[in-house]
Amino acid sequence: MYPKLLSSHPKLLVIFPSPPSPNTFRNPPEILSLRLQQHNSCRKLEPHIISCTANSNNEADGSSKNWEKWMPRNLFAAEKVFGTISGATSSPIAQYISSPTTFLHTVDPRIKMAWLLALCILPAKSNIPIRVGIVIYLALLSIWIQPTEVWKDQLGRVFLLCGVLFVLLGLSTDSAPSLLCSRSPPSSVTGLSTLPASFEGYRYVILKLGPLQLTRKGLSAASTAACLTFTIFQSASLCLTTTTSEQLAFALRWFILPLSSLGVPVAEVILTLLLSLRFISLVFDEVRNVALGIVSRRINWQQLTTLETIDVFFTYIRRIFKNINNHAEQISQAMIVRGFRGDCNSYKVLLSAGSSTTIANVVSFSCLVGLISVVTSSRYFYF
Amino acid sequence: MNSIALVGAVPLLRTHSTGNPCAAVTTGENFAIDCRNLSYSVKTRQGKLIPILNDCSLSIPSGQFWMLLGPNGCGKSTLLKILGGLLNPSGGFLRVNKPRSFVFQNPDHQVVMPTVEADVAFGLGKFNLTDNEVTSRVAKALDSVGMYEYLQKPVQTLSGGQKQRVAIAGALAEACKVLLLDELTSFLDENDQVGVIRAVKNSLASSKGTTALWVTHRLEELEYADGAIYMENGRIVLQGTALSITDFVEAQQASYIKQINS
Numbered sequence: 001m002y003p004k005l006l007s008s009h010p011k012l013l014v015i016f017p018s019p020p021s022p023n024t025f026r027n028p029p030e031i032l033s034l035r036l037q038q039h040n041s042c043r044k045l046e047p048h049i050i051s052c053t054a055n056s057n058n059e060a061d062g063s064s065k066n067w068e069k070w071m072p073r074n075l076f077a078a079e080k081v082f083g084t085i086s087g088a089t090s091s092p093i094a095q096y097i098s099s100p101t102t103f104l105h106t107v108d109p110r111i112k113m114a115w116l117l118a119l120c121i122l123p124a125k126s127n128i129p130i131r132v133g134i135v136i137y138l139a140l141l142s143i144w145i146q147p148t149e150v151w152k153d154q155l156g157r158v159f160l161l162c163g164v165l166f167v168l169l170g171l172s173t174d175s176a177p178s179l180l181c182s183r184s185p186p187s188s189v190t191g192l193s194t195l196p197a198s199f200e201g202y203r204y205v206i207l208k209l210g211p212l213q214l215t216r217k218g219l220s221a222a223s224t225a226a227c228l229t230f231t232i233f234q235s236a237s238l239c240l241t242t243t244t245s246e247q248l249a250f251a252l253r254w255f256i257l258p259l260s261s262l263g264v265p266v267a268e269v270i271l272t273l274l275l276s277l278r279f280i281s282l283v284f285d286e287v288r289n290v291a292l293g294i295v296s297r298r299i300n301w302q303q304l305t306t307l308e309t310i311d312v313f314f315t316y317i318r319r320i321f322k323n324i325n326n327h328a329e330q331i332s333q334a335m336i337v338r339g340f341r342g343d344c345n346s347y348k349v350l351l352s353a354g355s356s357t358t359i360a361n362v363v364s365f366s367c368l369v370g371l372i373s374v375v376t377s378s379r380y381f382y383f
Numbered sequence: 384m385n386s387i388a389l390v391g392a393v394p395l396l397r398t399h400s401t402g403n404p405c406a407a408v409t410t411g412e413n414f415a416i417d418c419r420n421l422s423y424s425v426k427t428r429q430g431k432l433i434p435i436l437n438d439c440s441l442s443i444p445s446g447q448f449w450m451l452l453g454p455n456g457c458g459k460s461t462l463l464k465i466l467g468g469l470l471n472p473s474g475g476f477l478r479v480n481k482p483r484s485f486v487f488q489n490p491d492h493q494v495v496m497p498t499v500e501a502d503v504a505f506g507l508g509k510f511n512l513t514d515n516e517v518t519s520r521v522a523k524a525l526d527s528v529g530m531y532e533y534l535q536k537p538v539q540t541l542s543g544g545q546k547q548r549v550a551i552a553g554a555l556a557e558a559c560k561v562l563l564l565d566e567l568t569s570f571l572d573e574n575d576q577v578g579v580i581r582a583v584k585n586s587l588a589s590s591k592g593t594t595a596l597w598v599t600h601r602l603e604e605l606e607y608a609d610g611a612i613y614m615e616n617g618r619i620v621l622q623g624t625a626l627s628i629t630d631f632v633e634a635q636q637a638s639y640i641k642q643i644n645s
Contacts (some may be wrong), residue, residue, distance in 0.1 A: 095537055095539070095540070096498070096535075096537050098535045098536055098537075244497075244498045244501075244535055244537070245496075245497035245498055245501075245537070246496070246497070246498050246500075246501045274496060274497060274501070275495070277497040278494070278495060278496055278497040278538065281497075281537075281538070281539030282491060284539075285491075285539075327491065327492065330487065330489070330492035331492055331495060333469065333492070334487060334492055334493045334495060335495055335505075336469075337467065337468075337469065337484070337485045338484075338495070338505055338506035338553065338557075339506050339508065339509040339557070340505075340508070341509070343508075
């Protein structure tokens with residue numbers, strides 16, 4: 001196939017080894033050595049092909065190769081991908097931090113869940129000062145509650161993400177407005193005076209940056225998206241770092257328990273949630289360990305063809321699924337050994353574990369009611 | 384409560400082979416684990432029967448810590464799974480005191496819940512206990528393996544040895560009569576290895592009448608055992624004191640080295 005394809009090219013003069021005799025295909029070791037010979041001959045060809053193309057390029061345009069050095073090379077190289085995966089942390093992000101015990105640790109998980117829900121809805125329903133207030137409140141709470149290295153890392157990433165989102169949305173919402181054609185003729189034709197400008201200094205366009213402009217609509221969209229992103233990420237992080245998986249499951253069970261009268265299998269849902277939470281770390285471990293296994297084999301990726309590299313990736317994914325299935329099988333066996341016979345209701349025993357103090361609950365609940373009241377009342381004031 | 388399985392019409396035996404040092408003084412009722420002529424085989428896709436265990440007989444007295452040794456593939460884990468009720472024997476007599484608990488080799492397979500205390504409490508669901516009783520049992524079990532301060536820790540933040548202790552605590556919390564432990568120290572370093580063995584020994588000392596059978600490859604662990612069993616090719620070759628098994632294995636090693644050098 002290669003001789004046929006390449007011989008059609010006028011600049012390539014390729015000499016290939018003589019074709020193998022049909023008998024060689026009956027002998028596997030000979031096929032292997034033949035394959036290696038072919039591989040070597042192909043590698044020898046490589047410089048010749050490159051030099052031909054380089055010459056032709058230089059003839060056409062001497063500076064055409066300048067741009068190549070700016071192009072990122074091997075951005076998704078298999079070696080880098082597996083190296084990054086194998087070097088990743090084994091702990092899932094935003095995991096429970098048991099000590100030091102903070103104010104949020106002592107709040108009932110049901111109140112924390114209500115806060116979580118409120119912080120996912122309120123930014124969309126509030127005005128810009130309230131949104132900024134919520135962001136500042138969450139940032140200060142994170143600094144107070146979380147260990148320094150955790151909040152620094154978390155806040156830095158979330159602020160960066162929200163900042164990028166704010167700038168992109170703010171400048172792009174109204175920067176390419178659709179062309180409108182008014183039905184009525186312009187004031188220059190009718191002789192009527194134009195509409196007066198706002199006496200109160202109202203301006204729809206807040207800022208102009210060349211072709212880009214920040215309008216009131218853009219500001220509102222950008223602040224909503226950035227604030228929502230911040231509150232969702234940060235409040236979830238705060239909740240997860242101060243609440244155990246079992247407490248979360250307990251709170252969720254309390255909220256969805258009325259659905260059991262409608263036939264919803266609440267106990268099964270909660271047990272499945274708990275098993276899934278346990279499984280997250282196992283999946284992380286498997287993904288990392290199998291990648292580590294591949295990296296440790298010291299594969300020469302440069303010698304592999306694209307198809308062979310893809311094949312390694314598929315083997316990697318297949319192996320992960322196989323190992324995870326094996327884990328699932330073993331864990332189900334362990335559950336049987338430990339007396340589980342399918343009755344999920346009997347495994348709620350320690351769901352309510354963890355201490356919550358009355359003062360912390362009252363303070364937290366009052367603040368939540370206060371925030372909802374402020375947001376609701378702010379809708380009746382003009383901004 | 385005892386669990387008796389009589390498979391393949393094998394007569395119930397009350398006398399013991401000469402290999403057992405306790406045989407002369409102990410009757411079958413005083414054994415926590417008692418099995419006679421136990422066999423287990425698997426069927427291939429072609430319908431061929433492959434024997435895994437052949438004519439295995441062993442008796443372990445109540446309240447003692449025994450070890451089961453043997454080369455890879457000799458059937459130790461299979462025998463343990465049969466004793467734990469995970470596999471059904473093809474033939475023979477089997478009696479194991481209940482409740483019995485099984486601890487797997489890989490702690491990630493044993494630990495089911497995301498947090499330490501919830502995992503230890505997992506097996507207590509079947510006992511119909513109050514919340515206070517559950518909390519008390521969990522605290523006691525974790526204390527006996529030296530993990531009480533890790534009560535609310537997420538499981539994924541623990542080391543291999545700590546996970547293994549949590550798994551043992553889960554088995555102990557059930558107040559089991561027989562503890563079956565499958566190569567718990569395979570993944571552990573020397574410190575964790577000794578820590579886990581001591582945790583098991585301490586918990587046996589604190590709960591009277593609990594018997595443990597520990598599968599291992601490591602000869603140095605025999606010093607903690609009250610007795611030991613040596614297996615080879617699906618058969619029990621020797622059952623006796625830890626010292627006699629150590630001597631037997633060392634003699635085997637010496638003859639093997641001699642064979643290589645000659």
